[in-house]
Amino acid sequence: MNGDRLTPVQLARQAERGRRFRQPAPYLRLACLVLAALVPLVVPSFQVLDLAAKIAIFAALVASYDVVLGYTGIVSFGHAMFFGFGAYAVALSLGKFGAPTYAHLAAGFLAGVALSATIAVLIGAFSLRVKAIFFAMITLAFAEFALILAVQLTHITGGEDGLSPKLPGIFAVSYEGGRLLGIPVTGRLVTYYFILAICLALFLVMARFIHSPLGRTLQAIRDNELRAEALGFRTFVFQIASSSFGSVVATVLGGCYVMWVRYANPESVLGIHVMLDLLLMVIIGGIGTLYGGIIGATFLLTAQTLLPHLRTVAASVFAGSMIMQRMTERWLLYFGILFILMVFFFPKGVIGTVRDALARRAPSPVSSPPHPASPLRGEEKR
Amino acid sequence: MRRAAPILATAALFLLPLAFMDARTYVTLTVAGLAMGMLIFLVAAGLTLIFGLMDVLNFAHGALFSWGAYVGFSVALLLNQRWGWAAAPSVPLNVLLLAASILAAMVVAVGLGILLERVIVRPVYGRHMFQILITLGATIVIEELIRMIWGPNDQVMPVPLTFQGSWDVADVIVLRFPVVAIVLGVLVYLGITLLLTRTRVGLIVRAGVENGEMIQVLGHNIYRYFTRVFAAGSALAALGGVMWAMFSQSVRPAMGGEQLIFAFIVVIIGGLGSVTGSLLGALIVGLSYNYVAFLVPKAAIGINMAIMVLILLLRPTGLFGAGK
Amino acid sequence: MPPEPPPAAPALLEVEDLHTYIGQHHILQGVSLRARRDAVTVILGRNGAGKTTTMRTIVGLLRPRAGAIRFEGRPIHGLPPYEIVRLGIGFVPEGQGIFATLTVDENLRVAMLDENPESRDRLPRIFALFPALERFRQARAGTLSGGQKQMLSIARAFVNPNRLLLIDEPSKGLAPIIVEHLVAALQEMKSQVTVLLVEQNFAMASALGDDFYLLDDGRTVHHGRMVDLVHDHALKKRYLGV
Numbered sequence: 001m002n003g004d005r006l007t008p009v010q011l012a013r014q015a016e017r018g019r020r021f022r023q024p025a026p027y028l029r030l031a032c033l034v035l036a037a038l039v040p041l042v043v044p045s046f047q048v049l050d051l052a053a054k055i056a057i058f059a060a061l062v063a064s065y066d067v068v069l070g071y072t073g074i075v076s077f078g079h080a081m082f083f084g085f086g087a088y089a090v091a092l093s094l095g096k097f098g099a100p101t102y103a104h105l106a107a108g109f110l111a112g113v114a115l116s117a118t119i120a121v122l123i124g125a126f127s128l129r130v131k132a133i134f135f136a137m138i139t140l141a142f143a144e145f146a147l148i149l150a151v152q153l154t155h156i157t158g159g160e161d162g163l164s165p166k167l168p169g170i171f172a173v174s175y176e177g178g179r180l181l182g183i184p185v186t187g188r189l190v191t192y193y194f195i196l197a198i199c200l201a202l203f204l205v206m207a208r209f210i211h212s213p214l215g216r217t218l219q220a221i222r223d224n225e226l227r228a229e230a231l232g233f234r235t236f237v238f239q240i241a242s243s244s245f246g247s248v249v250a251t252v253l254g255g256c257y258v259m260w261v262r263y264a265n266p267e268s269v270l271g272i273h274v275m276l277d278l279l280l281m282v283i284i285g286g287i288g289t290l291y292g293g294i295i296g297a298t299f300l301l302t303a304q305t306l307l308p309h310l311r312t313v314a315a316s317v318f319a320g321s322m323i324m325q326r327m328t329e330r331w332l333l334y335f336g337i338l339f340i341l342m343v344f345f346f347p348k349g350v351i352g353t354v355r356d357a358l359a360r361r362a363p364s365p366v367s368s369p370p371h372p373a374s375p376l377r378g379e380e381k382r
Numbered sequence: 383m384r385r386a387a388p389i390l391a392t393a394a395l396f397l398l399p400l401a402f403m404d405a406r407t408y409v410t411l412t413v414a415g416l417a418m419g420m421l422i423f424l425v426a427a428g429l430t431l432i433f434g435l436m437d438v439l440n441f442a443h444g445a446l447f448s449w450g451a452y453v454g455f456s457v458a459l460l461l462n463q464r465w466g467w468a469a470a471p472s473v474p475l476n477v478l479l480l481a482a483s484i485l486a487a488m489v490v491a492v493g494l495g496i497l498l499e500r501v502i503v504r505p506v507y508g509r510h511m512f513q514i515l516i517t518l519g520a521t522i523v524i525e526e527l528i529r530m531i532w533g534p535n536d537q538v539m540p541v542p543l544t545f546q547g548s549w550d551v552a553d554v555i556v557l558r559f560p561v562v563a564i565v566l567g568v569l570v571y572l573g574i575t576l577l578l579t580r581t582r583v584g585l586i587v588r589a590g591v592e593n594g595e596m597i598q599v600l601g602h603n604i605y606r607y608f609t610r611v612f613a614a615g616s617a618l619a620a621l622g623g624v625m626w627a628m629f630s631q632s633v634r635p636a637m638g639g640e641q642l643i644f645a646f647i648v649v650i651i652g653g654l655g656s657v658t659g660s661l662l663g664a665l666i667v668g669l670s671y672n673y674v675a676f677l678v679p680k681a682a683i684g685i686n687m688a689i690m691v692l693i694l695l696l697r698p699t700g701l702f703g704a705g706k
Numbered sequence: 707m708p709p710e711p712p713p714a715a716p717a718l719l720e721v722e723d724l725h726t727y728i729g730q731h732h733i734l735q736g737v738s739l740r741a742r743r744d745a746v747t748v749i750l751g752r753n754g755a756g757k758t759t760t761m762r763t764i765v766g767l768l769r770p771r772a773g774a775i776r777f778e779g780r781p782i783h784g785l786p787p788y789e790i791v792r793l794g795i796g797f798v799p800e801g802q803g804i805f806a807t808l809t810v811d812e813n814l815r816v817a818m819l820d821e822n823p824e825s826r827d828r829l830p831r832i833f834a835l836f837p838a839l840e841r842f843r844q845a846r847a848g849t850l851s852g853g854q855k856q857m858l859s860i861a862r863a864f865v866n867p868n869r870l871l872l873i874d875e876p877s878k879g880l881a882p883i884i885v886e887h888l889v890a891a892l893q894e895m896k897s898q899v900t901v902l903l904v905e906q907n908f909a910m911a912s913a914l915g916d917d918f919y920l921l922d923d924g925r926t927v928h929h930g931r932m933v934d935l936v937h938d939h940a941l942k943k944r945y946l947g948v
Contacts, residue, residue, distance in 0.1 A: 075514045126691055130698040133439055136514050137646040138694075141687060144643045148683050224729075272639070276522065283515070330530045336522030343515050344505070582815075589805045589816045596803040598787040599765050600817045600862070 013211060025291070032294055036196055040189055041181065051305055053192055053260050055297045057253050060199040062281045062293025063206055064249035070288030071210050072242040073222030074132050077275055078139030081146045082120065082247040084270035086112040086254025088150065088157060091264040094165035096156075101168050105259075112251045120247035124240035132225075132239070143275065150266040162265025167191070171259060195256045202249055206290060209245060218242050280335055283342045286349025295350050300335075307331050388701040392666055399673040409554045411672045417560030419668025420567025421629060424622030425641050426648040426660040427574060428615025434591035434655025436608050438503055439510070441517040443619055444642030445524035446491050446498075448635060450620025451539075451627040452532050453490045454483035458540045468540040476542030480628070487620040494524070495616025499609050521639070528635045536634045539627040563625055570618065571661050578657070587611060591655050647690045653700025662701055718743045718870055718900045719764070724773035726756075726763045733759045734770070735924040741870065741917075746892075746901040748911045748932065750946060751921035757904040758800050760921070761874045764902075765797045766790040777870070792819065796863030800874040800904075802855045806848030810839055810858060813847050817862040832861045835891050853884035857891070870900045877907040889913050908946065912936050920945050 006014065039052040065079045086109070093108030094100040123142060127134035150157045157163065166172065170190045177185035209215050221228040221235045229235050258264050267273070281300050285292025314328035346353050400408055429443050458479055462468040467479040502520050506512040545559045578584035587607055590597040598604050619638075626641065627633045648667050652659025667686050675682035693700060717740035726734035734756050741747040749757050762768045764775055766787035775783040782790050791797060805813050818826070833840035836857040842850060847858060856876055863871055876892075877885045889910055892901070896914070905911040911918070911932075918935050920928035922945055935941065 069511075073511060075511055126694045130694065133510055133514075134650065134694075136439065137650060138690075141643050141647055141690070144640075145683065145687050152680075152683070279515070279518065326530045326533070330526045333523060333526035333530065336519055336526060339522065340502070340516060340519040343512065343519060347512075585808075585812055585816050589808055589812075592805045592807055593803060595767060596799065596805070597816075599767065599791055599797045599799070599803075601788050601791045601819050601866075603786070603788045 007213075012216075029291060029294075033196075033200065037193075040192060041183055046188075047305070049188070049192060050260075051301060053195055054257075055294075055301050056196055056199045057257050057260065058277075058281060058297035058301060059293040060202045060206075061250055061253045062278060062285060062296050063203060063290050064246045064253065065278050065282055066287065066290055066293060067206055067210065067249070068243050068246040069282060070290075071215060071222065072218045072239055072246075074128070074239055074243060075136040076139045076243060076246075077136060078123065078143045079247070079250055079278055080272075080274035081139070081143040081270060082116045082250040083254040083257070083274065084146065084150070084264075084266075085116045085119070086251035086256075087258045087264040087269040088112075088163070088254075089115060089251070090255035090258045091163040091165045092156070094167065095163050099168075100166050105168060105171075109252060109255045112255055113248050116247045116251040117244055120244035121240060124236070124243050128236040128239045128243075135243075143270070143272075147266055147270045147272075150270055158265070160265060160267075162263060162268070164263050165258065167259060167262065173262075191259055195260055198252065198256055202252065203290075206249065210290065214238065214241065276332075280339055282349075283339055284349055286351035286353070287347065289349060289351040289355075292349050292351040303331075388662060392662060396669055396673075399677065402677055406554050407676065410556070411676055412669065413556055413560050413564070415669035415672035416665060417563040417567075417629065417668070418671065419665035420564050421622055421626050422641065422644045422648055422667060423567055423661050423664035424570060424618050424625065426645040426652070426664055427570070427657055428618040429642075429645050430649050430652065430655055430657060430660045431587075431591075431611050432615045433649070435587055435594065435611050436503075436507070437510075437594070438507070438513050439517070440503070440612075440615070441514060441642070442498060442502075442520040442524060443615070443645070444638030444640075445521045445528075446494060446616045446619040446638070447623040447626070447641050448525060448528055448633075448638030449494060450487035450491045450623030451633045451637060452528055452623075452635075453620070454487040454624030455537065455539050455627055455633045456532075457483045457486045462540045468542045471543055473544050476544035479540075479542050480545070480624075484621055484624050487624045488617040491616040491620030491623075492613045495613045496609060498616075499612040503612070504605070504608075525635055525638070532633075532635070534635060536632050539631050539633055541628050541631055545628065559629055563629060566621075566625065570621070571657070574657050583607070583610070644686070647686050649700075650690055651693045651700055653702040656700070656702035659700055659702030717741060718778060719902065720774075720776040721760070721764065722774040722776075724760065724763060724775065725771045726759055726768050727771050728759065728768065733924050734763065734773075736926070737773075737921060737924065738926045739919045739929065741900055741902045743900055744897075745916040746896055746903055746914045747917045747919065748915035749902065749904045749919050749921060750908075750911060752946065753906075755921040756924040757921055758874055759924075761797070761799075761872050761902075761904060764790075765795065765872060794867070794869040796866065796868040796871045796899075798859045798863045798871065798873040798876065800878065802859040804847045804850075804855050804858050804862070806846065808847055809844050810847055810850070811843045813858055813862055814839075814865055817865045819866055828865055828867070832864060835894060836861055853880050853887065856880060856884075856888065860888075860891070860895075864895065864899070868899060870902065871895075872902050874904045875906060876903075877905060877910050885910055908942075 036052055036056055040049055043049070061079075061083060065076070068074060068076050068079065089112030090105065090108035093104050093111060097104060119142075123138060124135070127138040151159055153159075167187065169175065170177065170187065171194070172187045175187035175190065177190070179185065183189070210219075217228070217233060218238055220231075221233065221238055225235055254269060257269065261268075277300060281293060281296030283296070284299055285294065285296030311328055311331075315325060318325050318328065342349065348356065396412075399411070403411075425443065425447055429440060432438055432440050432443070458468060461479050461482060465475075467475045470476065498517075498520060502516055503513065506516055541559070545562055548555045548557045549561075550556075576584075578588055586597060586602050589600075590602075590604055590607055594604055597607075622641070623638065626637065630637075644667060648660055648663040650663075651666060652661070652663030666689060670685050670689060671682055674685045719739075719741040721737060721739045724734050724737040725732070737756060737760050739747065739749070739760075749760060751757050759768065763770050763783075766782070766785055766789075770783050773783070774781060777790075777793055777795065780793070782793065805816070808816065814829070814832075836854075838850075838854050839858055839861055842854065847855065850858065860871075860873065860876065863873075873892075876888055880888070885907065892914055895901070901914075903911070903914065905914075912935070915932040918929060918932050919926055920941075927945065928941065
C-alpha cells in the first residue's frame with residue numbers, strides 16, 4: 001500500500017509499531033506476564049498464588065476502568081457494580097441450576113455480559129445525554145441500588161452470606177490431573193492459568209480498543225469535547241460505547257474473580273470498598289496509561305495482604321494507647337491521603353511520571369507520544 | 383405559570399395514596415415523609431448551591447454531614463452526662479441541648495468546609511474530573527478521621543425528652559421529632575430564600591449561579607463568594623447531620639455517604655443549582671419513599687431511582703433546572 | 707507588515723505587543739493599540755482575527771503570556787478581572803452576558819459597586835438614554851428583546867462612573883432599525899466616556915469611530931483615523947472584504 005494513502009490512524013499506528021521494540025515498556029509487560037506464569041512453579045505457597053491471581057484480575061479491572069476514566073474522561077462509580085454483575089451471574093449460574101457444567105459456566109459469563117451491556121447503555125443514555133457530570137452521580141446511585149438489591153433479595157443472592165458455587169470439571173477443587181514438570185496439576189492451578197489467559201486476552205482487546213479509530217475519537221472528545229462536537233461527532237454516543245465496553249470487560253473479570261475465590265457476597269464484589277480500591281489503584285498506577293493497573297493492583301493488594309500483620313505488630317507495640325492503636329488500624333486514612341497527594345502532585349501516576357521522566361532524559365526521535373500528556377488537563381465545558 | 387406547574391402536579395400526585403389507605407395512616411406517613419424530605423433538603427440545598435455557583439460537584443458533602451452528626455453527638459452526650467439536659471423533663475433545657483449540638487456542629491463544619499474549599503477544591507476549579515476525584519479522596523480522609531476519633535461502630539444518639547414520643551392530635555398519632563424537623567426545614571428554606579432575594583450577597587450569588595464570569599467583570603471577587611457559599615453549605619450539611627442523628631437516634635461513620643446518594647437523586651430531580659427545586663425534589667423523595675414503603679414494601683428502594691430516571695427522560699435538566 | 711508606532715496623543719488605555727494563548731493555541735500574536743481619551747476606538751478584523759480575545763485579555767478574563775496593558779499609565783495585566791474593572795472600566799461582552807433570571811433592576815443593581823454611591827444618581831441618565839429599561843424595570847431580563855438586552859448590557863457597564871467602556875459586537879444579531887437606536891445612544895454616551903469598540907458592522911463602526919485598529923491573524927496590521935479608512939477601498943477589501 002502506498003504510504004501517503006494511509007489514514008491518520010494508520011499512520012500513528014505505524015509510527016508506534018516502529019518504535020515499539022525500542023522502548024522498555026513492552027519488555028516490562030512481557031516480564032510481568034512471565035513472572036505471573038512462573039509463580040505456581042516457583043513458589044508453592046497458596047497465599048502467594050492467591051495474591052498473584054487477584055493482582056492479575058484487578059490489574060485488568062483497573063485497565064478497564066481506565067478505558068472509561070482515562071481514555072474517555074468520564075467518572076463512573078458503577079464500575080464495581082458491573083464487576084459484581086459478572087460475579088453474581090457466574091455464581092448464580094453455577095450454583096442454582098443443578099450440578100455445575102462448562103455450559104453453566106459459559107452461560108453465567110454470557111448472562112452477566114448481556115445484563116451489564118444493557119444496564120451500561122441505559123445508564124449512559126440517561127445521563128451522558130444530559131451532562132457528563134450526571135454520570136458520576138447516577139452510577140453512584142445505581143451502584144448503591146444494586147448493593148441493596150443484592151442484600152435484600154435473599155432467596156436469589158443469598159443476602160449478606162452470598163453464594164459459594166462449585167466449579168465444573170477441570171476447575172473443580174477435587175480435580176487431579178497428575179503431575180507436569182514435577183508440579184501436581186490441581187483444579188486451582190488450571191483455574192489460575194485460565195484466569196491469567198483471560199486477563200491477557202482482555203488486555204490485548206483493550207489495547208486494540210484504545211488504538212482503534214473509535215478509541216482515538218474518544219481521546220479527542222476527552223481533550224476537547226466542544227471541538228469534537230463541532231467536528232460533527234455525537235460525543236455522547238461514543239462515550240456510551242466506551243463506558244459500556246469498559247463495563248463488559250469488568251463483568252468478565254467479575255466472573256473470573258468468582259471462579260478464583262469461589263465465593264460472591266455483596267461486600268466483596270459490589271461494595272463501595274471495591275470501588276475505592278479501584279480508584280486508588282488507577283490513581284497510583286496512572287490515569288490514561290492502561291498498564292498502570294498492574295502497578296496499582298500489585299501495590300495495593302500486596303499492601304492489604306501485609307497490613308493485618310503490621311497491625312498485630314503495632315497492637316503489641318502501642319498496647320497502652322487507644323488512639324495510637326486506632327491510628328494504625330485506619331490504614332484507609334493513609335491511602336486517602338496518598339490518593340489526594342497523587343492526584344495533586346502526580347496526576348499521571350507511577351507509569352505516567354516515569355514515562356515523562358524517561359522522555360525528558362532521552363528525547364525520542366519520533367515526536368508526539370502515543371498518549372496525550374494528561375487526560376486530567378482536558379478542558380471540560382458544559 | 384411555568385414555575386407553578388411542577389408544584390401543582392406534585393401536590394396532586396401526593397393525594398393519590400389516599401385512595402389506598404385510611405386518612406390516619408396517610409397523615410402519619412405524610413409527616414414522616416415530609417420530615418425525611420426536609421432532612422434530605424438540608425443536605426441537597428448546600429450541594430445544589432455549591433454546584434450552581436462554583437460548578438463543583440462536592441463529593442465530600444456527605445462526609446461533612448457525618449462530621450456534623452458526630453460533633454452534635456459529642457456535645458449532646460457531654461451535656462447529658464454532666465447535667466442531664468436530655469433526660470431532664472424540661473423543655474428549655476432540652477431545646478438548649480439541641481441548639482448547642484447544632485451550633486457546635488455548624489461551627490466545626492464551617493471550619494472544615496473553609497479548609498476544604500481553600501486547600502482541596504480551589505486548585506482544581508473548572509476541571510470536573512479532578513474535582514470529583516479530589517473531593518472523593520477528601521471524603522475517605524474525613525470519614526476515616528471520624529472512625530479514628532469516635533471509633534468505627536454505631537453509637538446511640540441521646541434525644542431530648544421533649545422531642546421523644548408523640549402527640550395525639552384528634553386520634554392521629556403524630557411523632558414529635560419529625561414535626562420539629564419539618565419546622566426547622568421550612569425555616570431554613572425561608573432563610574435561604576430571603577438571603578438570596580433580599581440581600582446584596584444573595585443577589586450576587588444568584589447572578590453568579592447564572593454566569594460566574596460576568597460577575598467577575600462586574601467587579602466582584604467571586605472567590606470570596608465561593609468560600610462563603612461553601613461554608614454555608616457545609617453548615618447546612620452539619621445541621622442535617624445532627625437532625626438525622628436525632629431522627630434515627632444513632633450515629634454511624636458511613637451515614638453521610640448514604641445521605642449523599644439521596645441528595646444526588648434530589649438534586650437531579652430538582653435541577654442543579656435551584657434551591658426551590660431541591661426542596662421539591664427532597665419532598666418528592668421523602669414522601670414517595672414512605673408511601674411506597676407502606677403500600678409495597680419491596681418496591682420502596684427502587685421508587686426514588688424510578689422517579690429520577692423518569693424525570694431525566696421527561697425533563698433532563700430537572701424540575702427547576704436552569705438548563706445550564 | 708510591522709505595526710507603525712502608535713500616535714503620541716495621551717492614551718487612556720495602551721496595549722503593547724500582547725500575546726495570549728487559549729489552551730495550546732496561540733491566538734494573539736502581537737496586538738498593540740492605544741485608546742485616546744474621549745474618543746471611540748474601533749477594533750476591526752475578520753472572524754477569528756482575535757478581536758474578542760483582545761477584549762477578554764484587557765479585562766482580565768484571559769491572562770496574556772507576554773506584552774503589557776496599561777490603563778491610565780498603570781500596568782493592569784495579571785490582575786484579576788474584578789480588580790481591573792474596579793479601576794474604572796466597564797465591559798459589555800459579546801452576546802450581552804445579562805442575567806436572564808434576574809430582573810432588569812437587579813441586573814443594574816448587581817453592577818453598582820458599593821464604593822460608588824453616585825451610581826444611583828446615574829440611573830435617570832441611563833433611563834433617559836434607554837427608556838425601555840425603565841418601562842421593564844421589574845421584568846425578568848430574559849424576557850427582553852435582543853435590542854433591549856443589548857441596551858441593558860451597555861447600561862450595566864455605564865452604571866458606574868467608568869472612564870472606559872469595552873463594547874464587544876453590540877450590533878450582532880440585531881435588526882437594522884435597532885442598530886440605529888444603539889448608534890444614537892452610543893453617540894450620546896461618547897461625550898462622557900472613552901469607548902473601545904469591536905464591531906463587524908462597518909456602517910456602525912464608521913459612524914461612531916474616531917480611530918481604528920485592524921487585526922489579522924492575532925496581530926495589529928494597520929491603524930489610523932476612521933475617516934481615512936472610509937476612503938481606503940483597497941485596505942477595506944483586503945482585510946474586511948467590504
